[in-house]
Amino acid sequence: MTTLITPPRWLLAELTYACPLQCPYCSNPLDYANYKNELATDDWLRVLTQARQMGAVQLGFSGGEPLLRNDLTELVAHAKVLGYYSNLITSGYGLTEEKITQLKNAGLDHIQVSMQASSQELNDYLAGTSSFEDKKQVARWVKKQGYPMVLCVVLHRENIHQMADILAMAEELGADYLELANTQYYGWAHLNRDLLLPTKAQFIQAEALAQAFKEKVAGKMKVYYVVPDFYEDRPKACMNGWGTTFLTIAPDGVALPCHSARQLPGLECPNVKDFSIEAIWKESKAFNFFRGDEWMQEPCRSCDEKGKDFGGCHCQAYLLTGDMHQADPVCSKSPHHGVIQQAIDAAHNASRTEQPLVFRNSKNARLLSN
């Protein structure tokens, strides 16, 4: 049976892996320093055009730090002409008021600014850069210029105790949207998981505060809460279904069904320098790999929730069991579900003095990929 191929709706354009920050939970691959050949401006313009023709409409400019690409304004302007709804996903670091105006004039729809914590000391420690006040100023400028202001805070053991202050900061800055994203354990976050995974008690306390806040600000601020799936027993839905909705293009032009999929073995992810977006989306091995449910093993194959979660996250199955065809071990029906509790226990016993956080920077990337 052939699976019906729906057109892409979301395009994530990872413009560069370069970044002035060093967050130890970064989702970029550990070996990002090996991918040095960034796409040229013309390649990106073509990718935007082709993906839009297929039906993509939500566009994220991401990275690394997308502001480091000096053709960002040109890409934003092209996206505007094509009718994308474009989002700049930035640390905010180095963003000037002039640049914010320039991007607005070029047609950028909104800016998502990330904060690492609610205090300067912790923010700057996690970012590996003194950036707290600069980012808050950027958030105010974004708001002032009439963009919907999206504030994003990634949550983990180092900052989850600040939840009340983080919520107050979002209110003070006038965020229209607040994304509270519990760390998902891929890339650098997977490497640092023992030091980043909160305890269940910490998570429950923080979630209660967030839910109460969500009700309090209803109608004024929209709160997106990304749950920490290690404390769930149902897995998250893989990308709304593999190859159904999301298309990620990595800085070197590799097309990915999910931004973590680069690590999966044997997918042979195609490059936009060699193929059109249509050929990639419809015909490539990578995008067809987990389409539909033919690939499933038990317990997924006979599961009545397979149409809802699509077997969970394949990247997580690969990281935690070594086999990407397995059910996501977060699922309580997975024969490997025990690895989740082991991870929680390991995190509980870990100490920063014996095993420091590994910050995401080129030096560490080179050490890790040798």
Place this chain on the structure above:
Amino acid sequence: MTLHPDLAITFSPLHRLQWEEAQQKYIILYPEGMVELNQSSAEILKCCNGERNVQHIIDELETKFATSGLAKDITAFLNVALENSWIQQKVD
């Protein structure tokens, strides 16, 4: 938040209503999300131009589609739209 009968209704400046050729549908776009609209919902939202109140919109659409009895459906949808912040009403 409830719909005020007398106040004019504006489509939210923080959202975008757009025709999508690939889907042959109107959609609402906003940060991190989108909603696909059926034809009647799209027609209602297109009327939210900052000048019409609820009754004006009902009159407009009943005339446009040469029908009557749309009040209940239109009011129900506008309430949903208000809850989702797709539309707003401002006291001048």
